[in-house]
Structure formats: C-alpha cells, structure tokens
Amino acid sequence: MASESVPSHEPRHPSQQPSAQPLEDRVDNRSQRPSSDEFKKFMASQWAPADDALPPLDDVAEHTARRRRAISERFPGERLVIPAGPPKVRSNDTHYRFRPHSAFAHLTGLGVDHEPDAVLVLEPVEEGTGDGGGHHSATLYFRPLAGRDTEQFYANAHTGEFWVGPRPTLSELEARLGIATAHLDELEVALTKGVGAPEIGGISVRLVRKVDENIDALVDTARYNTALDPETLDLSQLDALDDELAEALSELRLTKDAWEVEQLRAAVASTVAGFEEIVRALPRAVAHRRGERVVETAFFAKAREEGNDLGYDTIAASGNNATILHWITNSGPVREGDLLLVDAGVEAESLYTADVTRTIPVSGRFGEVQRRVYEAVLDAADAAFAAARPGVRFREVHAAAMKVLAARLEEWGLLPVGAEEALSPEGQQHRRWMPHGTSHHLGLDVHDCAQARAELYLDGQLKPGMVFTIEPGLYFKAEDLAIPEEYRGIGVRIEDDILMTEDGPVSLSAALPRTPDDVEAWIERLR
16 A cells, blocks of 8 residues: 555664664674584584695795895884785775785795785894894784684684685794794784884884884874974974885895896796787787777786786777877777787786786788887887996986987977987977886886985996886877877887896897887787
C-alpha cells in the first residue's frame, strides 16, 4: 500500500540506533571474522614449519656497509633517521604495492620485501668505534613475522602472514643484511632518547622528511620537548639539518658501485625485451580504438614478468600526442603513418630502473619529413655522447646536443634568428621545440640524485661510475603556427642509458636499434 512507503518519524528502538563502532574500525566489517575461543585455538594449531629460505642478497651487504660508512663520515655525533615509508592508500582500504624510499633501499639493500613502516637509524657512537670503524652503529627497526599462535597471523590484513605472506624474523633479516635489527615497537624510545641541544650534551637528530608523517611528528615533538626554550625554537635551522641529510644521501648515489651497475644492466636488458613486445603488438594496437593502451600494457607485462614493476608511468604517445612531454594518459589511437614515441623503463627487483625512449614509425617506414626530424635528433644524441667524457661538466652534454638541433632548425628555416643567436643566453628560441634537458642521472629513481647540489650535478664533472641518460628530442605540435604544416604533429625523442667509464661513455641500451634504417629493419623482423 502507498501508505507503507511513507517514512516513519517514530523514535527508534535502542537496538535500531546507529552503531557506536568507531569509523576507523568499520573497514573490518567485511571480514566477518569469527571471534570464538575455539576458532582462535584451532587457528593456532596444526601448521607445518614455514619455509625460512630467504632470497640471497648476493654481495649487496658489502656495498651497503660502505654507503652507510660514507654517510657516517659526514655526520659524526648525530642520530640519522631514514624511514622506508608507510603503505600508500590507493582507495579506501586498498593500497598500492609497497616500495620503500630510495635512500632507505640504498643504505639497506632491501628492494621489494615487506618492510613498510621500517626505519633505519644510525646511532652516534664514539668516533671510530662504530660499524666498520665508522662513527655510528646501524639498527633496522621493522615489524617481523607474527607467530602463528597470535591473532595477527590471521586477523591483521596489513601485517598478518595469512593476508600478505611471510615476513622475515629479526634474526633472519639481520643475517641477510649485516645490519642489527630491532622490533618496531622499540623505535620511539630509540628516536627520542637523549635528544636535545648539543651544547648541553644532547643529541642532534637528522631525518629524511616527508617519507613517514608519523616519524616526522615523533622527531619534531622530541626536538620541541627538549629545546632549551621551545618558544624561540628555530624550525628553519632544524629543517636545514634535515635538508643537508637528504642532500648528502642524494649525492652519495651520484657514482654507482659495481653492484648497482649490474642492477642497471639487468633493468635495461628487460627494457629492451619490453620494447620488442611493443613492436610485436603494433598490429593489434592499430586495430584497437585505444591503441596506445595496447602499447602500454605490452610493455607493462614484460616489466612485471622480468622485474618488479615499471620504473615510472610509461609514455606511449602516437601522432601529435608525442609532442606532449609527459603524456601518460595513453588513451589515443595508433594510426598507420604516425610516429609512436615510447618512453619506458623496467624497474628491477632491486628497484634500480632503466629509462629508454624510442620513436618508431607505426607503418614500419619513416616518411620523408619524419626521417629528417628523426636524423636531426639522432645526430644531436650522438654529439652529446661524443661530448661525454670523464672530467667534462654535466651541462656540456646538453650544450652539445643543443648546438646540433639549433643548426638543423636554422637550416630548415624554422628559427626566427640564426643558430648562434638562438644558442646565446639571451636567445634560446630553439628551445620552443626542445624545452627539456638532455640528460639526468639514473639509478634507484628514474631522475636520480635530484637533491644533489647544482655544483655536483649540473656543474659537476662526469666521473667513472656515473649513469645518466642522453635524450634530445624535437616536438612540433599540430597547433604550432610558427612552423610549416609538414612538420606539425611530429614528435621525436631518442633516449639511451649511459655508463661513464675510465675510457669514456658506454651505452647500456645499445641493443635497441637507433638509426632509421636499423629501426625499420627491426620492425620488419619482429612483425
């Protein structure tokens, strides 16, 4: 009856009142987990011993010890705090796959193991008495495996083995990494004990900030509570301490050791395999209304098969989308006659990533203007490679590439001034079509060492062990009225990963074809 659908305004019975359950606990309602004592008793029984075998870390422990010693030398007498970071929420109660902060991974050697919320603490000791003769003793604080006789084993969706798989014990991880370990429950005392002004015997703390908000708050509170005069506490000075640590950790990665180079070689090799899958997928991409997604997923499958993940979101840009520098929407079609620009890199299990770009003709053959633009970019890349030598300033690699591109743009009648004037600081008109830098360091982060000082990065000298990209490009947008129509909608970038050695640069990505003829032959062979 119609009257039955009218809402009632009578007071609710107490059993009908809204639940008093805290909001943060309601996400567990979906689990419908039994709570009887018999269930708990049964869940804690009749389990076979776990497989304690952990994948070896080869000789990385030796290298990470040297890295920690180098940081210890920079900051004697100060407590150094490097968090891995917490899980990051993707949506509601689901999280992204966990990846630790790069500084944490660099100093511990941990890659994709379950260590969310872990924190590495370098505790100051008497100079020369610490780990490896340094000035600190390192301790890794993390949450180890919950015993199968505990509720966490089956009840905690974030840390229980029933949900997320096995976690190492404290002793297992200590043996594997060569770092002392402690339970995460002990971290608060370890971070806050003795904190205070050095002039009265307190310990200064330096923290890698904006990685874990809880650790930031813990350290800030300790600093405030132990300040000689909290009202006059200079927060900018404390921020400067933390910035110097982040800077030092970034600069420590400017030169890679032998283990890191091998990780990068492996990441590049997997990336080469991923690009081959892209070429094989081209017919399906052309036939699909979102062909760029076909390209993107072809590469992603190889990244997950051979590595940990993508090192960054893949750029799969066909036609005019190739002129959008960070096009990661990848929702467009892939058409015959277009150029397809793919910027992609596989992240290895160790978290070191490749970063490679190739621009390929979808039809398998370059058009006349496409080849002209492509060869200009290739010549610029070759000039940059030739300029890269030990002792050369990093910025000179970019300058060498720009000199070639400006000359070509003048030759084609696209520059409003001569190439020499465009290359001057007052000119730069050529940058309309090449607005980004030619090179960046590469490693645990795709744009590695980003917090390093300019005098060691942009103005620094190239040294053996440095790994960086060379990636000039030309981007002629379809809506660019400053150029003839024949150029519009063409975007080309060629990017290779370069290892500097005593004898000069070596391309780690040389297995991927670069010249127009080789690219065409490569496509024909794979298709």
